Amino acid sequence: MNPARRCSALLSQACISKLEGSATRRAFSPASAVLPSRCHYPGGEKVGRQLKSLGASTTVPGHNVNVSVCPMGNNSSRLLSALAQTLNSIPLDQTEENLDQKDVIELDPDQLLRESKEALRRRPARPRRDLIYPKDAVPCRHKLGPSIRVIQWNILAQALGEGKDGFIRCPLEALNWKERKYLILEEILTYRPDIVCLQEVDHYYDTFQPIMASLGYHGSFLAKPWSPCLDVEQNNGPDGCALFYRRSRFSLQTTINLRLSAMMLPTNQVAIVQVLNCRLTGQQLCVAVTHLKARSGWERLRSAQGADLLQSLQSLTAKNRGSHVQSGGTNPLVVCGDLNAEPSEDVYRRFRSSPLGLDSAYKLLSTDGQTEPPYTTWKIRSSGESCSTLDYIWYTRNVLSVDCLLDIPTEEQIGPDRLPSFHYPSDHLSLLCDISFREAL
Template sequence: MSQKLPAHHEPNPWNRHLGVGVTPQPQPPTSPGYTMYTNGAIMQLPHMPPMQHHHHQNSLGHYPSPPSHQQQSPAAQPISTHWQQQMMKYEVSCRYAGMDAFQPDILEETMRTARSPHHRARASAMASRNTKSAITITNPNKPPEDETPPSPSLALAMAVGHPSSTVAPSAESGMRPAAPRPPENTWTQLDMGGVNIKSIPANSSLFSFTFLTCLYLNHNALTSVPPEISKLRHLELLDLSGNNLTTVPVEIGLMISLKELFFFDNHLTTIPPEYGTLHRLKTLGIEGNPMDAQLKALLQKDGTPALISYLRDSCPMPLAPPPRPVIQINPTEIGMETFKVFCYNILCERAATAKMYGYTPTWALVWDYRKAKILQEVTESKADIVCLQEVDMGQYEDFFSRQLADLGYEGVYGAKSRYKTMQDSDRRQVDGCATFFKKDRYQLVESHLIEFNSIAMQRTDFKKTDDMFNRVLGKDHIAVVVLLEDLMSGTRIIVSNTHLHWDAAYSDVKLVQTALLLEEVEKVAHGFAKYPPRPPDTPGGTDDDPVPPRPPPPVYADGTKIPLVVCGDYNSVPSSGVYEFLSTGSLPPTHPDFLSHTYGNYTSEGIRHKLGLKSAYTTVGAGGVLEEIMSMTNVTPGFRGILDYVWYAPGNLILNSIVGEIDKTYLEKTVGFPNVHFPSDHIALTATFSVKPPREIGTPRPPPVFS
């Protein structure tokens, strides 16, 4: 374009063709975006007016420029495969393809064609007319599902029951998508190239097209791009080539679905380090820019993934969010007994791999860094009871039990059932649930490990069908239940800590696991209620200075009268059958989450419990509908939603306060967790309760008086 600096451009950039000293072969580029550009047809529209092309002198860095096609080609330094791919993408962007030899006249014509308005849309329309209707033109950036086997690290994560972070941790139905799915629409690509756009306002309706997967803004006259472009979170290809950009917005780093990002032929000197979060990016096009030599050399030598990793690990640490607010629900009455519960899925060490959390800086993903942050969160919570999920057996023994013992906690741990069949070294990597309590306040009366598959095997109404063996019995999830007694008051508390199966395709399994859990909790609670109260204190002190005895401990008529907290990672959203069952106490046998499978009485009579549970993070919304106060407890690129809960029995406990959400402005600028501030992909929950004094047993109500 005429407004670009001619001093930095060669008259004919193709005098430095990538095939140095070798006759170019007519091989099409192998990149996934190639067919999107050509769409099966190379078109020339000679009637379109020519547009001047620009190319920076230093674009090839230390690689030698090829001589003119009329010169003899001396031996030259070979170009790396990464840079060859960069140049092929660049050639496609300029519409140079399919020539048997270097032909500047044809090249200049195709370049003019590429700069014509809506060139790709025209090419696509022509290709569709020339293509048989039986052949589907698909998005080249989205290969067929299940075509590539899972990587070893992903397979390992699946083996331990933890999905990839690039996979939504629990959708409402169906399998977890491999990336955020755009809203349904009949078209997903938009070509705005070559129409001389000079600016895009921040309030442009373009940014409301959140269903787009490909956007072409190439060969215009843009000098800037508004940050609002980051609203197009489902874009897989963004082409800003051939503009007048000197900077690009850091917010593009939030567009985590991007696989191809083209800045060819602009005036960029650097790439923002915030782009290090673009862990799916396959090609970053920078040819034709006066780019920083270090960044360019890294891209030339090791390719786009290496450059993205460098940007990610060298990005300055962002500002920490403000502290999460404490939300008062009910005032704490003077003299009432209170306690605080902290619930947190900490993301076990073996599941936190660079493959699954490619957007997290390497140094922030290592276990030594994360475990220190986890311990900091536990310490700052000042909780009386701590429930952790995804705790490796080895880390419980070597780190958490020791560190929390120094803070005055005693712990109870239960590992997933698979550890029984493993060698000692492998057992240490099996994760489970750990519950800690302040040992100067509570005494452990009993602990119970609930193995869902083992309990299911013992049920006579569960016929040993394929559904049972293939769906329920193959899942080794567990729960840990502790029975505590307050050392001073004698108040009893039951705390359940669990981690259910993650896969949304197994909603029936999660329902069965939840029903089994609550049945066992009811049994344990009724047994606990039958325990005799502690013996009365003997008089202490001296006659002159007597020590007043502790008040008599409460007596519980049945298990439903004992304060109860049921918390954990349920891997179920508020619209799920698991949530409905926990909150309402029953679920019909025809509920769709059973997926038409057969599970004895559960699917013939329905499931029910008598615990009267309520979520601590529930409030009454419009129309009297219960709503969750937290909008998310799990934050990954593919999913943001509620999976973790603290349930309690409001008949025996009063909810005083909860710790609220993370700052929304911070979350809007965050690709996903874990990151430098939050060591897990989950968010910790904290709730404070007051204990309601139990009613006196045996005190009859006064008879009614009739006049």
Template sequence: MAYNTSRARLSPPARPAAPRPRKRGRSPSAAVWCASSDYVAPFEPRGRWQNPAWHGRAPQARVPSRQWIVADEASTSGGDACTIMSYNILADTHAGNHPELYLHVPWDAMRWDSRRRLILREIRQWDSDLVCLQEVDKLRGIAEDMQKRGYKCSFKRRTWDAEDGCATFWKSGRLRLLEEDCIEFSEFNLWNNVAQILVFELSGSQKFVLGNIHVLFSPKRGDIKLGQIRMLLEKANALAEKWDGIPIVLAGDFNCTPDSALYKFLSTMKLDISLHDRRQLSGGLDNSEFGLYELSRWSAAEVRNATGYSNVMVARHPLKLSSSYAILKGNSSNRGDHGEPLATSFHKKFLGTVDYLWYTRGLECSRVLDTLPLGALRRTRGLPTREMGSDHLPIVAEFVFAERTQDDSQQEDESEEEDESDEEDESEQDYDSAQKATTSKHIYFSDSDD
């Protein structure tokens, strides 16, 4: 059929349909929408995940740089130095299972590829000889990067169906691994946590034991938490004695605050558990007001978990430990009464200190990387951020090997005699510690409860 071009040109163009009059009021499509925990945020072409619950809010505040706190020259020797980092990097599985802890964190800051980049940048920045990581569930990406930078790795996964574990990295050019051991606490009915214990030789001369642990969180199971710590100290001491009494460094997330009975156990070598409620040994990691009630009775099984014996109420360990951060006093804006940082971890339901670097005689702490003031942390409204890849801050200390003298041996003997003569005073101090635990102001909710 032929097309009539003249007729087509003379035909008037079709008029568009008149728009319908818009009703005043609120359209259903304009309703305020709130994100749910099942929501998967869309991916923008620019490559950022958008959290509708975050849209329109002020961005997280930037944090100040961290400073080194250096010991007086008189308190350190000129021996070989070794820097050690402890860092809970927040397992990706834990972050995904507990979004309620990170409501104020932008979704792009919670993505693992972004957090991994920041975690590795943090590790590279401080260039530690040893790096002890906790909550490692995506080891390959971290291990590949660390290997390129001259580190070797040892990894121990938690037992049962857990996906994360502890990983220790060391510079192969400076350190040589002499012996490696680990503790699977499930073998002793102490939950599914693990600990690494390794013997290193530094620069072909100095030897030391390194422990890396992530203690169970659950505040209600203070018996298990105490048992895990006690067993780590006993195993580390046995390995040190095997290598002729070499010094020890213990790193990790101990899941207890400086006001806790567990901290007192670490620093004083013993704890009378009959003076404490097992739900309060962590020192304020729970928001329950257990102090309003009488002390709970310890069952025989709980006593055995805590002390190693079902009929012994005093837990003991053989190590004289010092805390690296408590030894080197920092700024009052970020240190507490015990000299420890006011905070090494921050999310929606906790702001406080649970990470430590402990050490024994034979070592001196020459410097520590100070933490951040509480005000700076609070302004972020919660970790991680676009600058920090975890809800924990890495802590770093440098240790110097001290020459052992005859005077040191005499001081140790005198100290042991003093410890034996202070049994009664220790019981009174334990009672005071129990009272402080009931008034702790820390609040915590974590991903590892039972």
């Protein structure tokens, strides 16, 4: 194992061990990380660079490493340049939560969207996608409050896209972070979600956290203990899951960071679970984001990871039962994730048959309401073409209703070179739906 990856793993393991000893576990912030003493080795500059990219305050013995917040990367943006200057003036020992709530400038989402479009003017437009309204949607008179917009998206880690995934039909120029980040922001800003669930995030601290905070979101991030991004030269640190919610719509009750287990053994996959209080309705909503083990041959591991997550969610929702529980005695729950599993896999059946009463939102796009989309990811690697349904938004069907969903682009819209591309930043499609609390009957 290379030394940089070993140090990252040690940091993550120390963090997770600490988190597991607490009933209510806060999201790990690398700003408080200390480099383990066993990581004294030649080449410490690389670890310093990796921790620097995370915003960590540390010293690598024997080397001059001046750690500061990573720049935004594209000085052509007035908004982002101002934001970068603000970040560079913030003490490094400041916590993620504090950074969310003070010492950040407010960004105008419309102006940032215009800047994103300007930065992308030489690229073809993103595929047009329409909002589809299910024919059997619950009537408005049976809903509590306005809809909550949720987006689920594996955004493709920058280090993996450029260094490991091998998208043979996608030019490296299309994966340039200085422009690709604007494609990702454009997608989010276009739909203005209340909750954002992301996977393969390796630019959290230098891009997504500060920008989303300045747009009014609170964010949490949890890195994989053994991120494959660290095997790539010039990486930006480990990738992981991120969860954002709009502060004007929700307040936070509980955050739990999970390292998923299989057969009592910890694995490399993680999940963030948060219990939110809706400011408009007074209802509680539990939201989870995860990313299960990839590739064929690991079906049993994915099933075990899914079972572990579902068990944790059952325990959490049982503890939070009370006046906020809806009809049927079930807490409202939304689980977003790249499960890396087709609907034929056992882990999908676990979610569908769980005592939590979960259903998959995107089945509602089908004519029978029982069939998943034909694909949520479509890519071409040297090993061949892969067109699969791996991404899902699950919801408790008896207490939440799905009001509308973002449709899936056609094969023609995606194009013959598939994803990612100049007009789409990830090999996975974003999923989006509006959900509402059902009125108790």
